[in-house]
Amino acid sequence: MLRDWLVAFTLTQLLEMPVYFKASKSWRIGFFASAMTHPLVWFVFPLLPIDYWPMVACAEVFAVVAEAIWLRVNKVPNPFWWSLGANAFSFTTGLIIRETTGLV
Numbered sequence: 001m002l003r004d005w006l007v008a009f010t011l012t013q014l015l016e017m018p019v020y021f022k023a024s025k026s027w028r029i030g031f032f033a034s035a036m037t038h039p040l041v042w043f044v045f046p047l048l049p050i051d052y053w054p055m056v057a058c059a060e061v062f063a064v065v066a067e068a069i070w071l072r073v074n075k076v077p078n079p080f081w082w083s084l085g086a087n088a089f090s091f092t093t094g095l096i097i098r099e100t101t102g103l104v
Helices: 002-024 027-047 052-073 079-101
Strands: none
Touching: 002 027, 002 052, 002 079, 027 052, 027 079, 052 079
């Protein structure tokens, strides 16, 4: 399970950090946006007593909002849209990889 998380976390960082770098001109801001939310999305949200897809929706909304707050605190313009874009990109790419390779 930890190996699966590490693969998913690495993939998330590879996909989201360039988006956040474009928004903020800072690799630190980009890295910590996902680093703050990914462990909670991966390890905590699955413990919720709800079905899989509603849980995924809750986790993704949490990630977008939390990362947007992080971006706003760091004075990144249009934080919600950058967060939504980064998370939509990594989520969609993750689904495609999962469906085509079985990875993550």
